[in-house]
Amino acid sequence: MRSLRSQFAVTAVATILGFLLVLQFRAQGAAPGLAALSAQDLTTLIANLNTRNEQLAAEVARLDVRLRDLQAGGTQSQVSLAAIREDLDRVRRWAGLVPGVGRGVVVSVAGSVSADAVNDLLNELRASGAEAIAIEEVRILDGDVVASLPGGLAVRNAALADRFSISAVGDPAALTASLTRVGGIIGRIQVAEPEVSITVVAADRVEMPATTRPLRPAYGKPRV
Numbered sequence: 001m002r003s004l005r006s007q008f009a010v011t012a013v014a015t016i017l018g019f020l021l022v023l024q025f026r027a028q029g030a031a032p033g034l035a036a037l038s039a040q041d042l043t044t045l046i047a048n049l050n051t052r053n054e055q056l057a058a059e060v061a062r063l064d065v066r067l068r069d070l071q072a073g074g075t076q077s078q079v080s081l082a083a084i085r086e087d088l089d090r091v092r093r094w095a096g097l098v099p100g101v102g103r104g105v106v107v108s109v110a111g112s113v114s115a116d117a118v119n120d121l122l123n124e125l126r127a128s129g130a131e132a133i134a135i136e137e138v139r140i141l142d143g144d145v146v147a148s149l150p151g152g153l154a155v156r157n158a159a160l161a162d163r164f165s166i167s168a169v170g171d172p173a174a175l176t177a178s179l180t181r182v183g184g185i186i187g188r189i190q191v192a193e194p195e196v197s198i199t200v201v202a203a204d205r206v207e208m209p210a211t212t213r214p215l216r217p218a219y220g221k222p223r224v
Helices: 002-028 039-072 081-094 115-127 172-180 185-192
Strands: 100-110 132-135 138-140 146-149 152-155 163-169 197-208
Touching: 100 115, 100 132, 100 172, 115 132, 115 146, 115 163, 115 172, 115 185, 132 197, 163 197, 172 185, 172 197, 185 197
Parallel strands: none
Antiparallel strands: 100 163, 100 197, 132 138, 132 163, 146 152
């Protein structure tokens, strides 16, 4: 029985490793329509992709160590299958493959806001520990940026109205404090774009859909 559990654990960890590598390939080729992005948008996109790839690489390295331990037979009795399942669930939430639900904030934006300002808001939420982000019904992942188009703003080919909301799952107090601090991102946006109104409301329950971005990479193949 222990041998069967160990084999299952090895398979589970290997599956998670392969899944993470697929996410890296997907992130590297995730943003369509690059020609429509400004230099600032491209800079933001590259920074987000670099950060996510570093995080995924660290997770792959950690799980690779666990996999080698399992294959060496040294830690089978200590491995918790529940912990492995938790790892996989965490990666799925991180990748946006499941809906986001939890406490967080809702940021309401109104007025003729620039794409750079919205991307700055998204980056501030990420830096403040947001675990999941969406603009209206579009789940935002690293590699997604808001772009300026002739008709207004758009994200992942979805046009944004003059009024829209950004939802984020995370610690409401930390997210609110980061966004609204004196001299912070909202203050800077409203100085540069005084016609724009931005409000932040803490929420006990924030919901957002899973991403519709396809997981399978077009060219890359993961190796474990």
